[in-house]
Amino acid sequence: MRESPLQSFLRWLLANGVQGVGASDSKIALFEGKGGERGVVSLQPIAAGEVAMRIPLRLAITGQVEEGREASAEAQQPWSIRLAGRLLCMLSEGAPGPSAGTPGAYAAAGSAPLQCQAEKEEEGDVEEGAAAGDGEALLCGPSVAGRSIAALQAGSASPWQPYLAVLPDCVPSPLTTFSWEDVQAIEYPPMRKTLDHASWLATSAAQQPGGSRFSREQWEWALSVVHSRTFGAPGPQGGVGVRMLVPLIDMLNHAGDYVTSPPGAAADQPALQAFDSVRWELRAPAGPEGEWTMEVAAARDIPAGQELLLSYGERANDDFFLHYGFVPPRNPHDQVALFTDIESTIDWWLDRHLPPGALPPQRLQAAINAAYSAAEDEDGAAMAAAQVLAAVPAEEAEVIRAELDTIKLSAGGMVDGRLLAAYRCLYEEAAAAGGRQHAGSELGGSWGEHARLAVGARCRQILDGMPTPLLEDLQRLAEWERQTGDVQHCWEAAQRHYSGAVDAYEAQRGGLHEQPSSSGGEAAAALPAAGGAQLLDAGADAEFAQLLLAQARQAQQTAAPAGGGAIGGGQPMLPLIFRSYKKLCLWDAVLAE
Numbered sequence: 340m341r342e343s344p345l346q347s348f349l350r351w352l353l354a355n356g357v358q359g360v361g362a363s364d365s366k367i368a369l370f371e372g373k374g375g376e377r378g379v380v381s382l383q384p385i386a387a388g389e390v391a392m393r394i395p396l397r398l399a400i401t402g403q404v405e406e407g408r409e410a411s412a413e414a415q416q417p418w419s420i421r422l423a424g425r426l427l428c429m430l431s432e433g434a435p436g437p438s439a440g441t442p443g444a445y446a447a448a449g450s451a452p453l454q455c456q457a458e459k460e461e462e463g464d465v466e467e468g469a470a471a472g473d474g475e476a477l478l479c480g481p482s483v484a485g486r487s488i489a490a491l492q493a494g495s496a497s498p499w500q501p502y503l504a505v506l507p508d509c510v511p512s513p514l515t516t517f518s519w520e521d522v523q524a525i526e527y528p529p530m531r532k533t534l535d536h537a538s539w540l541a542t543s544a545a546q547q548p549g550g551s552r553f554s555r556e557q558w559e560w561a562l563s564v565v566h567s568r569t570f571g572a573p574g575p576q577g578g579v580g581v582r583m584l585v586p587l588i589d590m591l592n593h594a595g596d597y598v599t600s601p602p603g604a605a606a607d608q609p610a611l612q613a614f615d616s617v618r619w620e621l622r623a624p625a626g627p628e629g630e631w632t633m634e635v636a637a638a639r640d641i642p643a644g645q646e647l648l649l650s651y652g653e654r655a656n657d658d659f660f661l662h663y664g665f666v667p668p669r670n671p672h673d674q675v676a677l678f679t680d681i682e683s684t685i686d687w688w689l690d691r692h693l694p695p696g697a698l699p700p701q702r703l704q705a706a707i708n709a710a711y712s713a714a715e716d717e718d719g720a721a722m723a724a725a726q727v728l729a730a731v732p733a734e735e736a737e738v739i740r741a742e743l744d745t746i747k748l749s750a751g752g753m754v755d756g757r758l759l760a761a762y763r764c765l766y767e768e769a770a771a772a773g774g775r776q777h778a779g780s781e782l783g784g785s786w787g788e789h790a791r792l793a794v795g796a797r798c799r800q801i802l803d804g805m806p807t808p809l810l811e812d813l814q815r816l817a818e819w820e821r822q823t824g825d826v827q828h829c830w831e832a833a834q835r836h837y838s839g840a841v842d843a844y845e846a847q848r849g850g851l852h853e854q855p856s857s858s859g860g861e862a863a864a865a866l867p868a869a870g871g872a873q874l875l876d877a878g879a880d881a882e883f884a885q886l887l888l889a890q891a892r893q894a895q896q897t898a899a900p901a902g903g904g905a906i907g908g909g910q911p912m913l914p915l916i917f918r919s920y921k922k923l924c925l926w927d928a929v930l931a932e
């Protein structure tokens with residue numbers, strides 16, 4: 340029987356010195372679900388601290404710029420375009436260069452060159468090819484724009500071909516798979532803006548010199564692959580240094596922190612639990628003959644039959660949604676953008692609380708200056724950020740700067756300290772000048788109370804700008820939860836809590852009650868059925884492991900956050916899930932008024 344791409348991949352890993360998987364005594368195995376999603380499962384118990392897999396970093400594909408080429412056009416590109424371009428070159432030309440195989444920072448003296456499984460068996464060691472990994476590779480060679488990703492994957496002659504062949508041919512991210520309607524359904528303006536930027540990135544990749552060798556679709560695919568599978572080594576100046584695709588370790592699915600307290604309970608101090616079970620670390624060569632490796636070790640005892648889950652980081656849902664194509668359940672690290680920067684934060688306040696003439700011009704200017712400098716004092720990350728920004732290309736720096744400038748509210752109710760500091764200054768000035776007469780009830784009795792009211796008012800404003808009311812979304816999601824049995828997000832519990840709380844709030848305000856419509860059923864009907872999974876590890880006792888895996892998947896589906904993996908869940912509902920979490924965060928602040 341012909342070997343599957345995943346089986347060839349496993350043999351390739353073994354041939355190249357990867358430890359932990361594919362051998363008869365391996366404690367872990369790869370599996371593939373019915374929907375095609377892969378992951379890693381334990382076959383035997385793994386003790387906390389035990390290394391489950393170890394990969395030589397010569398197998399990693401990096402976007403690193405070679406020494407001496409820091410001023411080249413390639414070095415000025417955002418990291419994702421560099422790495423995506425490298426990937427496409429490897430797929431189309433099959434001649435990876437030293438920079439792809441042995442990244443300078445991790446180059447290991449005396450490390451064995453990369454092995455092709457077939458060549459290893461028949462011809463012995465393979466010499467590394469010519470430098471297709473460097474930037475110029477993008478500028479030469481025939482156009483492959485008309486060829487599909489699958490054709491590129493299958494046809495590559497690269498020593499990395501067994502890895503390239505198992506990269507997903509479609510990453511379910513908004514950039515690649517969303518229809519116009521899906522994009523409209525996001526409702527949250529900052530994400531629409533981020534999506535526009537991601538789309539522009541794909542356009543600019545295709546338009547760079549040599550970029551038109553690949554089609555827009557191929558660039559989108561490569562960008563979505565690198566965004567969903569890249570590991571970033573810590574940079575020498577802080578921030579992220581070398582980014583790399585690391586075969587096998589990029590098969591680990593995500594689980595992170597999870598809010599375990601019921602929806603609405605103590606929003607400012609949610610009970611949390613971490614569901615990741617493994618961590619990764621880079622290891623320097625042990626001696627002159629050694630090489631850089633990446634290790635994955637158990638973060639806690641892992642029983643047999645459990646999926647190994649890695650935290651992709653304490654990120655807001657925006658990153659998961661945009662780059663990974665899923666939204667983690669009950670993520671305490673989600674955030675909502677309140678303002679794009681401190682300037683608009685202050686302007687909003689002034690518009691709302693200080694009508695023209697309320698303060699003499701000089702005093703007003705002094706209050707504004709004081710607010711800016713109070714906010715600046717709160718910007719603890721500014722120094723470190725300046726160093727990181729100086730070390731990355733201008734376009735990338737612009738995106739990072741915009742992100743750092745954004746004033747956010749976190750899912751736990753924490754507001755950016757810059758806003759609080761600025762509003763305290765403004766409040767004190769306005770109160771001293773008798774501004775309360777102008778400002779109305781929102782000025783409150785103390786600056787703390789005022790800040791809470793002001794943030795609540797801003798959140799309400801953002802909610803009013805989102806077309807669908809929260810309760811309507813929750814009704815659809817609760818219906819979906821009942822249909823699928825996927826209870827990780829606790830939508831039904833959220834619906835119960837928020838319908839009471841929102842109605843009470845609206846009644847108290849004398850406003851209209853939110854009226855859920857009955858449109859939820861259509862979307863819920865389109866949901867995928869939870870599927871079984873298949874083990875792929877050639878070295879494992881397949882029947883036993885299959886049983887363990889089936890048990891693990893069942894446990895994951897019945898015991899809410901137990902696995903946290905949520906693989907294959909909720910894809911058609913993704914925009915609705917994403918926007919609902921934003922609305923929950925906003926409503927928590929409104930209800931705290």
Ligand SMILES: C[S@@+](CC[C@H](N)C(=O)[O-])C[C@H]1O[C@@H](n2cnc3c(N)ncnc32)[C@H](O)[C@@H]1O
Nearest residue numbers: 376377567589590591592593663665904905906
């Ligand atoms: C680094 S890859 C992990 C391996 C991937 N499952 C595969 O089959 O190639 C990241 C991708 O896996 C999927 N994924 C990872 N963790 C997930 C989770 N908790 N829920 C849903 N999908 C997840 C997403 O499609 C994501 O873009």
